[in-house]
Amino acid sequence: MNPAEHFAAPPEWQWWILAYFFFGGLSGGSYAIGTLLRLAGDPRDRRASQIAYIASFIALIPCPIFLTLDLGQPTLFYHMLVDTSGGGLVFKPWSPMSLGSWALLAFGLFSFVSFLGALAETGRIRGASSLASAIRGLPATIWGVIGTALGLFICGYTGVVLAVSNQAVWSDAGWVLGGLFLASALSGSAALLLFLARSRRDVDLDTAYRLERADRYFVVLEAVLIVLFLVAVAVAGSLTKVLGIWVLLWIVVLAGIVVPFLASRVRGWPPVAAPLLALLGVLALRALVIFSAQT
Amino acid sequence: MAWQEKPLGFFTDTSICIGCKACEVACKEWNQLKGDPATFTADSYDNTGQLDAQNWRHVQFIEQIPDNKGTIATPTPIAGGQAWLMMSDVCKHCKEASCLEVCPTNAIVRTEFDTVFIQPDVCNGCRNCISACPYGVIGFNEQAGVAQKCTLCYDRLQGGLQPACAKACPTESIKFGYIDDLHAVADDRLAALQKAGYQKAQLYGRDTKVYGGLNAFFLLMDKPEVYKLPNEANATLPSRNNLPGYVGGVATAVLGLIAGLVAFRSGRMSGTDHTTTGRS
Numbered sequence: 001m002n003p004a005e006h007f008a009a010p011p012e013w014q015w016w017i018l019a020y021f022f023f024g025g026l027s028g029g030s031y032a033i034g035t036l037l038r039l040a041g042d043p044r045d046r047r048a049s050q051i052a053y054i055a056s057f058i059a060l061i062p063c064p065i066f067l068t069l070d071l072g073q074p075t076l077f078y079h080m081l082v083d084t085s086g087g088g089l090v091f092k093p094w095s096p097m098s099l100g101s102w103a104l105l106a107f108g109l110f111s112f113v114s115f116l117g118a119l120a121e122t123g124r125i126r127g128a129s130s131l132a133s134a135i136r137g138l139p140a141t142i143w144g145v146i147g148t149a150l151g152l153f154i155c156g157y158t159g160v161v162l163a164v165s166n167q168a169v170w171s172d173a174g175w176v177l178g179g180l181f182l183a184s185a186l187s188g189s190a191a192l193l194l195f196l197a198r199s200r201r202d203v204d205l206d207t208a209y210r211l212e213r214a215d216r217y218f219v220v221l222e223a224v225l226i227v228l229f230l231v232a233v234a235v236a237g238s239l240t241k242v243l244g245i246w247v248l249l250w251i252v253v254l255a256g257i258v259v260p261f262l263a264s265r266v267r268g269w270p271p272v273a274a275p276l277l278a279l280l281g282v283l284a285l286r287a288l289v290i291f292s293a294q295t
Numbered sequence: 296m297a298w299q300e301k302p303l304g305f306f307t308d309t310s311i312c313i314g315c316k317a318c319e320v321a322c323k324e325w326n327q328l329k330g331d332p333a334t335f336t337a338d339s340y341d342n343t344g345q346l347d348a349q350n351w352r353h354v355q356f357i358e359q360i361p362d363n364k365g366t367i368a369t370p371t372p373i374a375g376g377q378a379w380l381m382m383s384d385v386c387k388h389c390k391e392a393s394c395l396e397v398c399p400t401n402a403i404v405r406t407e408f409d410t411v412f413i414q415p416d417v418c419n420g421c422r423n424c425i426s427a428c429p430y431g432v433i434g435f436n437e438q439a440g441v442a443q444k445c446t447l448c449y450d451r452l453q454g455g456l457q458p459a460c461a462k463a464c465p466t467e468s469i470k471f472g473y474i475d476d477l478h479a480v481a482d483d484r485l486a487a488l489q490k491a492g493y494q495k496a497q498l499y500g501r502d503t504k505v506y507g508g509l510n511a512f513f514l515l516m517d518k519p520e521v522y523k524l525p526n527e528a529n530a531t532l533p534s535r536n537n538l539p540g541y542v543g544g545v546a547t548a549v550l551g552l553i554a555g556l557v558a559f560r561s562g563r564m565s566g567t568d569h570t571t572t573g574r575s
Binding site for chain 1: 345347393396397398399400401402404414416417418419420421422423425426427428429430431432433434435436437439440441442520523524525526529531533534535536537539540541542543544546547548550551552554555556557558559560561
């Protein structure tokens, strides 16, 4: 197979996009984990689930800000949704960026309601007992499942945005990037929730233990996809672009993958250190993919 | 004379380009483009560098001359392998345009002349089109905050004029007209060159093999890659990765959800009294 040749110019997607990919992934992943904890059915996981929904919404808040700041014309951000030339709304399902704009809007609604619900459950919103009771039972489950689908879409579509291009690396690994970002978002979110759980006194110890186990499963999934990504890029002849000067970032990525397995075996290791390192690894992976293709 | 609403475009015959850059100057003058600050490349007579927001025409200089060791990287079949290839590069106004496909705001439209046009008042500067264009044609104008490229002088076409670059070209290397007419001219010219022994001469974008056909197509004196043009195998639309990208994502999501459920539903720690994670 002949290597792919690319003559595309870099779009100069830099720090704002990296920040969006990172926080968007954490938001979608945390929401999914919050729902999974509820679906697992153990009432002792309730507190962790509430934290997951709250973390999801807080992580989501800066996302539209990052995206808007990255635009050349930030005041025209609404052009992503409104067709100012033809009238009506602009919705292009074959353009991942268009689809993602709508998904972000929809997920914002789901995340916000779940955030309010989680706050209401904890009694932190006055007079919100009616809301808390409204979001119990089957409607809450359906709401959570739809929100999870949207959240997972937010985790993964960012990879598809990169893949649907003619850039080296991104388009070379077109079938892997969506999955890779999704798996990495799940592992990062599990690490974030683990960090929050270990920083607090009110999360069930056993829930934290099982979060740790979930994190390890997600990391394995992520590691497999990283290997597939490297294979796809190598086959296309772009491997040198993602190696070379990016060695330092790869070391951080590797550390983030290894640390969930080693942390429990190392004595004197601060309990929040491992999740923080894992989060750094998630950030480094996105930085690698975004920046390496554009240099 | 007003132009009919039929496909219009360029046929650029690189065999008679002399690298005078009149097209670049005319383009900048008409479209009020300042140009990029001058840089010294030190390895070519090409000091424009690339197509971008300020360069909507770019005369490529492909200097196929011996290096220090006397070897020629891509020798031509004539003149002992030496040649200076020159090509006035421009937006191809593809029939199947990658930029138009991915643009999330509908800022990029196809005009009544079948050309591809970026509406500056609709573009919000997301730069997705830059990521998608396989020719590196589109650039980002930092001052205006929008993506820019050749408009095929849409304003001049509406006034019944021809694009500035074609009008300025002294050798008629850049020919402008209705695409059907240009195809006939290109076929004749290719036949004449091949008869004269230029076996590597070929048309690029004349047929539908590259992005469904190009409304700015070329007669090349060497392989497309030499001119930084993707060959047929590499001329692929961004949307080819839509389905595989989402399928990969869905498969990973399913695996991730199963993994999460297995982790959360599995037996709890043995011997635990379910205390909380508070640090002592």
